[in-house]
Amino acid sequence: MAAAFTRAGFSIAGDPRDAWLLVVNTCSVTSKAEQKGRRTIRAALRQNPFCSVIVTGCYAEVDRAGLEALDAGSVRRLFVVPGTRKSRILDMPAALAGEWPADAVALRAALSRFCGGATAASDAADAFRFDAPAPSMRVRTFLKIQDGCDNSCAYCLVPAARGVARSLPPETALERLRAAEDAGAAEAVLVGVNISRWKGAANAGLAELLHALVSGTKEIRIRLSSLEPDVFTEDFFAVLQNPRILPHFHVSVQSGSAEILRRMGRFHEPAAILAAIGRLREVKDDPFMACDMIAGFPGETEGHFSQTYDFCASADFAQVHVFPFSRRRGTAAWDYKPRIPERDAEKRVSILKNYSVLSRKRYIERWIGRETGGVCMSLKAEASAVSVEILADNYLRLQARLPRDSAFLPQRGRRLACRITAPAEESRVNCGAATLFDACGEIPG
Ligand code: SF4
Structure with missing residues (x-):
């Protein structure tokens, strides 16, 4: 987004208090993420009384009215572009160019016209319109290869916010990666809602895409973002042997208890995930292994939680990214019982966080001298x-x-x-x- 505005001649303000226009890209994955989004928007409106605020992202998709209600002033300054239409913001610089340099009233009128159009049902939005940012803006390139998800994990609002799984065509992915390499990027992170769901023609999966990306480029390193356990196939392990795919894996596990995983609507066996982690360690030299866990999912007993702890200890993760279960309206788990008291969930979170601190220390120590x-x-x-x-x-x-x-x-x-x-x-x-x-x-x- 910033690159699109810059290309059109706008300048990026170093301090939000100096900006005429602020874009807040929100997240809806937990209620805490939404709370942070609301706080950011309120602060933007309060600290800069002249600015207009565009709110987009997943929260803007699932609760447009709730966000619009944050703009309590007599003049409308907050404009919502739902997350599925976020790429329309790339057209905004051209639409606003005539109103620039900013006159706050004319700007608000132009935004109101634009956001009306951006939310019309006829407006197609392409989730892959965003280019990877130029290396001058970020040291590493983030290449979005996938959006949406077809799974239906009981706690997850993402399919509602992002829609069905879509994949960037492999030729476009390669073209963008080559462009990043030519522009001097040393590393690209492949990102998406669920990159394990990347699909090409003839049922090609992430392994085939990785193969095409490393074969079609010369030096750029590739880092993978979060992986679902269903990505672990022999083809996947084979392509990882390429040294340009970096030794860092973040696996979305969520629980070490098979029973809780089934309640979550996730059908991976913990033992199979542990076996896959073992294979990752065979193909890469002591990679950084991380995972996501949810503590306090409805019905999670102390016994289930112990299984999660033991799972982490067996996997020897260098980092455990743990969240307390967040009850999201519109998901199956909203009604699940018995709910776990918040203090118990928080206690389990802190046990896993403490584990994570110690295991990361052990990981760093293993690398000293290397x-x-x-x-x-x-x-x-x-x-x-x-x-x-x-x-x-x-x-x-x-x-x-x-x-x-x-x-x-x-x-x-x-x-x-x-x-x-x-x-x-x-x-x-x-x-x-x-x-x-x-x-x-x-x-x-
Ligand atoms: S796989 Fe990930 S994004 Fe998809 S529904 Fe499950 S938790 Fe949500």
């Missing part, structure tokens, strides 16, 4: 040194310090070689210290 590639995310000049932040291939965030007069200073967005030397002192997630290498060997820092 070498890895990574991308330079940022450089910060300090009094006597330059601090370099690196995202390692295995998803560890590393920091290296170089003398200010170092003959070698890495470039933001470029690949580096480094050795992990110690856990960093600050308590940021996934953080470790590193030394860097160039072609001539280790760089003194």
